[in-house]
Amino acid sequence: MITPVLLCGGAGTRLWPISRKSFPKQFVPLTGEQSLFAASAARLTGPDYAAPVVVTGSDFRFIVTEQLLAAGIDPGTVLIEPSARNTAPAVLAAALMLAQTDPDALMLVAPSDHAISDPAVFRATVARAVPAAKAGRIVTFGISPTHAETGYGWLELSATAGADAVPLSRFVEKPDAAAAARMLEAGHFLWNAGIFLFTAATFVAAARTHAPDLMAPVEAALRQAQPDLGFLRLDPAAWDAVPSISVDYAVMERADNLSVVAYDAGWNDLGGWDAVAREMGTDADGVAVAGAVTAIDCHDTLLRSDSDGVELVGIGLRDIIVVAMDDAVLVADRGRAQDVKIAVERLKAKGALQAEAFARDHRPWGHFETLALDSRFQVKRIVVKPGAALSLQSHHHRSEHWIVVSGTARVTVDQEVKLLTENQSVYIPLGAVHRMENPGKVPMVLIEVQTGAYLGEDDIIRYEDVYARGQGAKG
Amino acid sequence: MITPVLLCGGAGTRLWPISRKSFPKQFVPLTGEQSLFAASAARLTGPDYAAPVVVTGSDFRFIVTEQLLAAGIDPGTVLIEPSARNTAPAVLAAALMLAQTDPDALMLVAPSDHAISDPAVFRATVARAVPAAKAGRIVTFGISPTHAETGYGWLELSATAGADAVPLSRFVEKPDAAAAARMLEAGHFLWNAGIFLFTAATFVAAARTHAPDLMAPVEAALRQAQPDLGFLRLDPAAWDAVPSISVDYAVMERADNLSVVAYDAGWNDLGGWDAVAREMGTDADGVAVAGAVTAIDCHDTLLRSDSDGVELVGIGLRDIIVVAMDDAVLVADRGRAQDVKIAVERLKAKGALQAEAFARDHRPWGHFETLALDSRFQVKRIVVKPGAALSLQSHHHRSEHWIVVSGTARVTVDQEVKLLTENQSVYIPLGAVHRMENPGKVPMVLIEVQTGAYLGEDDIIRYEDVYARGQGAKG
Numbered sequence: 001m002i003t004p005v006l007l008c009g010g011a012g013t014r015l016w017p018i019s020r021k022s023f024p025k026q027f028v029p030l031t032g033e034q035s036l037f038a039a040s041a042a043r044l045t046g047p048d049y050a051a052p053v054v055v056t057g058s059d060f061r062f063i064v065t066e067q068l069l070a071a072g073i074d075p076g077t078v079l080i081e082p083s084a085r086n087t088a089p090a091v092l093a094a095a096l097m098l099a100q101t102d103p104d105a106l107m108l109v110a111p112s113d114h115a116i117s118d119p120a121v122f123r124a125t126v127a128r129a130v131p132a133a134k135a136g137r138i139v140t141f142g143i144s145p146t147h148a149e150t151g152y153g154w155l156e157l158s159a160t161a162g163a164d165a166v167p168l169s170r171f172v173e174k175p176d177a178a179a180a181a182r183m184l185e186a187g188h189f190l191w192n193a194g195i196f197l198f199t200a201a202t203f204v205a206a207a208r209t210h211a212p213d214l215m216a217p218v219e220a221a222l223r224q225a226q227p228d229l230g231f232l233r234l235d236p237a238a239w240d241a242v243p244s245i246s247v248d249y250a251v252m253e254r255a256d257n258l259s260v261v262a263y264d265a266g267w268n269d270l271g272g273w274d275a276v277a278r279e280m281g282t283d284a285d286g287v288a289v290a291g292a293v294t295a296i297d298c299h300d301t302l303l304r305s306d307s308d309g310v311e312l313v314g315i316g317l318r319d320i321i322v323v324a325m326d327d328a329v330l331v332a333d334r335g336r337a338q339d340v341k342i343a344v345e346r347l348k349a350k351g352a353l354q355a356e357a358f359a360r361d362h363r364p365w366g367h368f369e370t371l372a373l374d375s376r377f378q379v380k381r382i383v384v385k386p387g388a389a390l391s392l393q394s395h396h397h398r399s400e401h402w403i404v405v406s407g408t409a410r411v412t413v414d415q416e417v418k419l420l421t422e423n424q425s426v427y428i429p430l431g432a433v434h435r436m437e438n439p440g441k442v443p444m445v446l447i448e449v450q451t452g453a454y455l456g457e458d459d460i461i462r463y464e465d466v467y468a469r470g471q472g473a474k475g
Numbered sequence: 476m477i478t479p480v481l482l483c484g485g486a487g488t489r490l491w492p493i494s495r496k497s498f499p500k501q502f503v504p505l506t507g508e509q510s511l512f513a514a515s516a517a518r519l520t521g522p523d524y525a526a527p528v529v530v531t532g533s534d535f536r537f538i539v540t541e542q543l544l545a546a547g548i549d550p551g552t553v554l555i556e557p558s559a560r561n562t563a564p565a566v567l568a569a570a571l572m573l574a575q576t577d578p579d580a581l582m583l584v585a586p587s588d589h590a591i592s593d594p595a596v597f598r599a600t601v602a603r604a605v606p607a608a609k610a611g612r613i614v615t616f617g618i619s620p621t622h623a624e625t626g627y628g629w630l631e632l633s634a635t636a637g638a639d640a641v642p643l644s645r646f647v648e649k650p651d652a653a654a655a656a657r658m659l660e661a662g663h664f665l666w667n668a669g670i671f672l673f674t675a676a677t678f679v680a681a682a683r684t685h686a687p688d689l690m691a692p693v694e695a696a697l698r699q700a701q702p703d704l705g706f707l708r709l710d711p712a713a714w715d716a717v718p719s720i721s722v723d724y725a726v727m728e729r730a731d732n733l734s735v736v737a738y739d740a741g742w743n744d745l746g747g748w749d750a751v752a753r754e755m756g757t758d759a760d761g762v763a764v765a766g767a768v769t770a771i772d773c774h775d776t777l778l779r780s781d782s783d784g785v786e787l788v789g790i791g792l793r794d795i796i797v798v799a800m801d802d803a804v805l806v807a808d809r810g811r812a813q814d815v816k817i818a819v820e821r822l823k824a825k826g827a828l829q830a831e832a833f834a835r836d837h838r839p840w841g842h843f844e845t846l847a848l849d850s851r852f853q854v855k856r857i858v859v860k861p862g863a864a865l866s867l868q869s870h871h872h873r874s875e876h877w878i879v880v881s882g883t884a885r886v887t888v889d890q891e892v893k894l895l896t897e898n899q900s901v902y903i904p905l906g907a908v909h910r911m912e913n914p915g916k917v918p919m920v921l922i923e924v925q926t927g928a929y930l931g932e933d934d935i936i937r938y939e940d941v942y943a944r945g946q947g948a949k950g
Contacts, residue, residue: 292827294818294822296811296818297814303806310801310802311492311802311803311829312806313803313804313822314806315805315818316807316808320792320806324804326801327785327786327801328787329785329786329787329804331787331792331795332790332791333790333792333793335791336790336791339772342790346769346771346788352767371846372856372922376880376881377881379846379856379922381847381854403876403924405849406851406852422851425900427900445849445852447847447852447854447922447924449878449880449900451880451897451898
C-alpha cells in the first residue's frame with residue numbers, strides 16, 4: 001500500500017486573479033470540472049493506495065475535506081501547518097507520523113497543483129518505482145521532456161531512463177535556452193516534477209543526515225499536535241521554530257541515494273497563465289478560451305471569463321493573456337506572464353482586497369458573498385450546507401433581516417427557535433443572541449440585510465461554536 | 476438669443492461596454508465629472524442663449540431632464556422622437572417648432588456627444604457666426620485640423636478662414652492618408668464637426684427645397700404631437716412615415732448657402748476608444764488610465780476600470796485598449812478600436828444582455844439594479860428619488876420582501892399605508908396591491924427580495940402611474 005502525501009498549503013500568486021491567498025489555485029477547477037487538488041487526490045486512489053495524508057494551512061482545512069468528500073475520497077489525515085514553512089518540514093512531519101505506525105510505509109509525495117493528463121499511466125509509473133523505494137532509495141519522477149523548457153529544473157540521469165529506476169547524477173537548475181536544447185538532445189535528462197516515492201524511514205534518515213536542524217522542532221510539533229475536529233494541528237509554538245526550506249534544498253540535492261523513474265505522458269506544472277493556456281488547448285489560431293468569450297481575429301491569445309455574468313470581448317489581439325472576473329481583470333503580454341506576482345504585490349501595497357481575497361468567503365458551514373456594501377448597510381447571500389450550523393452569536397453594532405430564499409432554516413433568536421422556509425423572514429435586533437442552522441437535506445440559501453454603524457466581520461460575540469472558533473474570529 | 480438644439484437620440488456602439496443602447500455614451504461621464512450631454516448643454520448657456528430644445532428618444536427622456544436639472548439648466552423643450560430617424564427629421568422638427576413662434580429664431584444645432592475643451596472660445600466662435608446666419612446663411616463650424624485625420628469628413632472653404640464666415644466650396648468625404656495630408660497642408664480645409672447655426676426659417680426653406688419628402692410627415696408629427704408630463708411627444712404614426720436620413724445628406728450637401736466659421740480650439744468627436752484615449756490625456760509612456768488600474772510597463776495603451784470594485788491590471792501591453800466593467804470587458808488592439816461595433820453585433824446575436832443593457836436600470840422614479848438572480852429568487856437594490864413614486868401595482872407570480880436601508884419609504888399594501896425608515900421591513904404577499912414612494916428629501920434605498928416561480932419585469936398589473944406607463948411595461 002502507498003500513502004499519498006499531498007502538499008497543498010501553497011498560495012502562489014502567479015495565477016492571480018483566479019488564484020488568491022484566501023482560495024489558491026489548487027482548489028480551483030482551472031482546466032476541468034475538478035479542482036487540481038481533487039484531481040491530484042483522485043488519481044492516487046485504488047487498490048494500491050491508502051487514504052491520503054494532506055498537509056495544508058489552517059485556512060484551507062475545511063476546503064480540503066469538502067473537496068475530498070465531494071470526490072468520494074476518504075479524507076485520511078489532514079495535517080494542519082500553523083504557518084507556512086515550505087515543503088521540507090511538511091514532508092518530514094508526514095514521514096514522522098507515518099513512521100510511528102510503520103517505518104516501511106511507502107509515501108508518494110506530490111504537489112496538488114499540477115495537471116497530469118493520464119492517471120492510469122501515472123499510477124503504472126509509480127508502481128515501477130516501488131522496488132527501488134522499498135530498497136531504500138529516494139525515487140523522484142522525471143517528466144520526459146517535449147521541448148527545451150527553460151522554466152523548469154531538470155534531472156540528469158546516470159543512464160538513459162528505462163522501465164526501472166535509474167540512479168540520479170545531479171539536479172540541474174533552470175537552464176538557459178542553449179543548455180535546455182543540449183539536454184533535450186542528449187536524451188538522459190528529464191524535467192524535475194517534485195514528485196517522490198520513498199519509505200517513511202528512508203526520508204527520516206535522509207533528513208536526519210542532511211537537515212538535522214529540522215528534526216527537533218518538527219518532532220516536537222508532531223508530538224504536541226492537537227486533534228481538532230478530525231484534523232491534526234501541529235503545535236504552533238514548536239512549528240514557529242521550524243526553519244522554512246524546500247525539500248529539494250534541504251534533502252534531495254544533498255542525498256546520494258536518489259533514483260529516477262521516467263513518466264512519459266502529459267504533465268504541466270500550471271506555473272503561470274502561459275502554462276495554463278497550453279493545458280487548456282487552443283484553436284487553429286492558437287486561441288484558448290473559457291467562459292463567455294467573443295474572440296475576433298485573435299492569435300496565440302488566452303481569453304478567460306472566470307465569473308458568471310462577465311462577457312469578455314477580444315479584438316485583434318496577439319500574444320495576450322486576459323483573465324476577467326467580476327472584481328478583477330488581468331491583461332498581460334504573454335511573455336510577461338510571470339510578472340503577475342509583481343502586480344499582486346502592487347495591489348497589496350495599495351490595499352486592494354482583490355490582491356488576496358474573493359468576494360465569496362468559504363467557511364466550515366458553507367460560504368457567503370457580499371452583494372452590496374454601503375457605509376450603513378450590507379447585503380449578503382449566505383449558503384449553509386445541509387446539517388451545518390453557524391455559531392450562536394450576537395452583535396453590538398448591527399441588526400439583521402434574514403429572508404430564506406431556498407431550503408429550510410432553523411433560526412434561534414434569544415429564547416425562540418423556529419423553522420423558516422422559502423419566502424419567510426425574521427428580524428434579528430441589535431444585541432439579540434441568534435443562530436442559523438440548516439436542518440435539511442439540501443443547501444439553504446438566505447439573503448441577509450444588515451444595517452448599522454459598523455458592519456465588520458469582527459463585531460461578533462460567540463456563545464457556542466461547533467467549529468471551535470474564538471471571539472472576534474471570522475463568522 | 477440663440478436656441479441650442481441638442482441632438483441626443485443616438486445609441487452608438489463603438490464605445491461599448493460603457494456605451495450601451497439602454498444608456499448611451501452621451502449620458503456617461505466619459506472624460507470628466509459631467510456627462511457629455513450635460514457638458515454640451517452647459518456650454519450653451521449664458522446671456523446669449525435661450526433654454527435648449529433637446530431631441531431624444533422615449534427611453535432617454537427622464538435621463539435628459541434629470542441631467543439638465545442636476546446641472547442647473549432649464550430643461551426647455553424635450554422633443555421625443557417615437558423612433559430613430561437620423562438627424563434631418565430631428566432638426567426639421569425643431570426648426571418647424573421654433574418657426575411657429577419666431578421664424579427668425581437662431582438655432583445652434585449640435586450633437587451632444589463631442590468633447591470641446593474651451594467653452595468660452597466655442598461661444599465666441601458661435602457669436603462670430605451670427606451675422607451670416609441672420610443674413611440667411613447656413614453656417615457650419617469647421618474645426619482647425621491638427622493632423623491629417625482620415626476618420627473625419629472635411630470642409631473645403633472658398634478662402635482661408637478668418638474672423639468672419641467664409642462660403643463653403645464643398646464637403647469632402649473621409650479621405651485617404653495622402654488626401655488628408657494635402658488638405659492639412661493646403662490651409663483652407665477644416666474638419667466637419669456637424670455643428671450648425673441658422674434661423675428656423677432658413678432651415679425650413681432649405682429642407683423644403685432639398686428634402687421635400689420630409690416636410691409633410693414631419694409637419695404632421697409635430698402638429699399631432701402630444702404634451703406628456705412636460706415632454707412633447709411627436710406623433711408616432713406620422714413619425715413612422717418619416718424617411719430616415721442625415722442632415723448632411725438631406726440638406727447640407729445640397730444647399731448652396733453654406734458658410735463656414737473656424738473653431739480653433741480643442742475638439743474631439745469621441746468616435747471610438749482611440750479618440751477617448753487621446754481626450755483623457757496620457758503619461759510619458761502614452762498610457763491613459765481611469766479608475767482602479769495598475770499598469771506595469773505599458774505603452775500607448777488605454778486602461779479603464781469603469782465599475783466600482785473592479786481592479787484592472789495591465790502588464791507589458793503596447794497599443795492595447797482595455798475597458799473593464801463588472802459585467803463586461805473589452806480588450807482590443809488599438810488599431811481595431813472601430814471593430815467594437817462588430818463585437819456588439821456578435822454579442823447581440825448570441826443573446827448576451829450586455830450587448831445593449833446594463834445591470835442598472837434607469838426609470839423615471841430612480842433606478843434599480845439586480846444584486847442576485849436565481850431561478851426562484853431575485854435581490855434588487857432600488858433607489859427612489861425624493862418625491863418620486865412607483866406605480867400602484869400587483870404581481871401574479873411573486874412575493875416581495877422590502878427592507879429600507881436608507882431614507883424613508885411610504886408603503887401601500889392593499890388598504891394599509893405606512894411609513895418605513897432605515898432597518899424596517901414589510902412583506903408584500905403575492906397578489907397584494909402595493910406601491911412604494913419616497914416622501915422625503917433624500918434618496919430612499921431599499922433592498923427587495925423577490926421569491927416566486929416567474930420573476931420577469933413584465934409580471935405587473937398597473938392600477939395608477941404618475942408616469943403614464945401601460946400594463947406590462949417596465950416597472
